[in-house]
Amino acid sequence: MGETAMVDRSRRGTRQGYHHGDPSSDTTVVTTSASEPIVRVSAFRKTYGRTVAVDGIDLEINRGEIFGLIGPDGAGKSSLMKAVAGVLTYDSGRLDVFGTRVDSEQSAETIKDRIGLMPQGLGLNLYADLSVEENVDFFGQIRLVPNDVLQQRKKRLLEMTRLEKFRDRAMKNLSGGMKQKLGLVCCLIHHPQMVVLDEPTTGVDPVSRRDFWSILAQLLREEQITALVSTAYMDEATRFHHAALLFEGKVLARGEPDEIAALVPGRIVQAKAEPQAEAFARLKESFPQSEAVGPWLRVFVDDADDEQATTAVSSRIEKFKPQEMHVAQPDLEDVFIALLRRRGLTDEEPKQDVVEVAKTFGVPTGDSKRLAGIATEKPLAIEAHDLVRTFGDFKAVDRVNFRVQQGEIFGLLGANGAGKTTVIKMLTGLLPPTAGTGRVAAADMHRAGQAIKERIGYMSQAFSLYQDLTVVENIHLYAGIYGLSRRMARERTDWIIEMAGLAGREYELSGSLPMGVRQRLAIGCALVHRPQVLFLDEPTSGVDPIGRRRLWDIIFDLSRNADVAILVTTHYMSEAEHCDHIAMMYAGRVFADASPSELKADLRKESGQLLEVTTDNPLAALDVMESCGFAGVSLFGKRIHLLAPDPIEAEQRVRNALTDDGIHVLSVSEQPLTMEDVFVNRVLALEKADEAKQ
Structure with missing residues (x-):
């Protein structure tokens, strides 16, 4: 991969720059004091046949910290984590955990009782037909936890994760976020010294994500637990004390998040x-x-x-x-992409001329206003009026209303189970509504099912391609479904190959493509018949940062240059900023409907400005600030965030409270609100209101 920029820690209290290996390398290592590492990895290498998964990684994890492995699918995160947990062999290098050299099945067994492992995937360490309580009891029993200790610890962990009232619910009936919190409880039940969590927040809604990090921060504070956590969400890097950016099995950069960000001027x-x-x-x-x-x-x-x-x-x-x-x-995602770009590790960007995008969708190129996506009068592309859908006694969608203009990027946001996918299925004719009406591309959803299907493109949340077909075969299949002529199918195939950056990969099986490339192909197949409206259900879930940005470039082009109306759902709150308009859903209802800037302005008016507090003892400071009743307090790595109606007054209160407790305040600064702040605060307020009614 070439040179590796690193920021490291040592146990000496100095900062020293030096070259690692080849003296011509630009590798920089910055060292500062740290406690004896709980994990040491040196020249670690893991292969699967001819595929190199991890190639010569070095890193150290200190006791009591949250260490993050950040990178796209296939970067080597899972292989390294499984080896640290003692459940995967490796080819060469050195791995020490709790001072034990892990190089055999026997040595691995000596560390497993001190580790809690949570594998990648929603609920994959759980049993679907067992209830919440039965799952916890099962893990406690196989870990030989005494019954009195098990009952006490189970009660505390279920209360901490807000799963106490769901003790009797089967795991298979939990939302994605609840499954992940139950998985965390089960790997914590035997009171491990270290937890190994492989992408615990992927596919999880923002409220559950924030819950998850709050729980980890509390455990870190109260039990001095160490956590090794992997993620594909770059914005989660601020939660880590130290992190390593991985790409193609190598360390791209490592150190504190701020130090990594400073690597790219x-x-x-x-x-x-x-x-x-x-x-x-x-x-x-x-x-x-x-x-x-x-x-x-x-x-x-x-x-x-x-x-x-x-x-x-x-x-x-x-x-x-x-x-x-x-x-x-720049934030860490900017830095990650810049490091890859500077070292020539990214694929060539797919390129589309603005006029060509417009022409292929039949937009008149002489109409400069429409080409720019700023038509003076835009017709409505999607209308939902009092949509209701029930399943037995359960109301999945409850009187939903919204409108989407032609050429608009419209975001439908909500936690798992909020009703987003059900709304899309009703509008696309895949599911009949219990009540309400809707129009899509000027067709009534009740009476024009086939007409709607001919005018829309739909990319489902699950992978919507045939993995044992090639790229071209998938495109031809969709062209046939929509009745395109051979000439038109050839033209559309050429356009999709260019738009999705698939040149040279036309005859590869779609199942062998990287996730981001597959998703671009899936969007292309949904566009093969030049629809007026495009529905994208979680299109970037599991896609690496570069792949996500390229997908959003395509979405932007279709909206602005081809006047396609796009309804998109996403769990990445940073992606909500890309939308022109947003409807937020909770428990089947739309509770907010505005632009991102309007929603953030409303939160600022209601709850105040976001403050970031840096101290010399963030865990103790978090305790003090929570006990003082500050709103929205949460730990982000070594910093604390809170909402303050009066920032000046709040800063003085913070400084006084922390100083009285002997905690030194390094800085208090205002930060811009994010869509995650908006979503989490609004949903938590709705949850409190619902609890008050019960």
């Missing part, structure tokens, strides 16, 4: 410009790491300070009269 510039699509295309020519996020253009400018970055972006799009320009530090 540059700035993020955000600006508004019209026509947005044309300005975006112009920026892409000079800045490959650019994206359209809602009304904003977001650009990474390499090796620049604030003034240089602003000048570089504004000069490139000067004729579009850029407005509201802001400059910020």
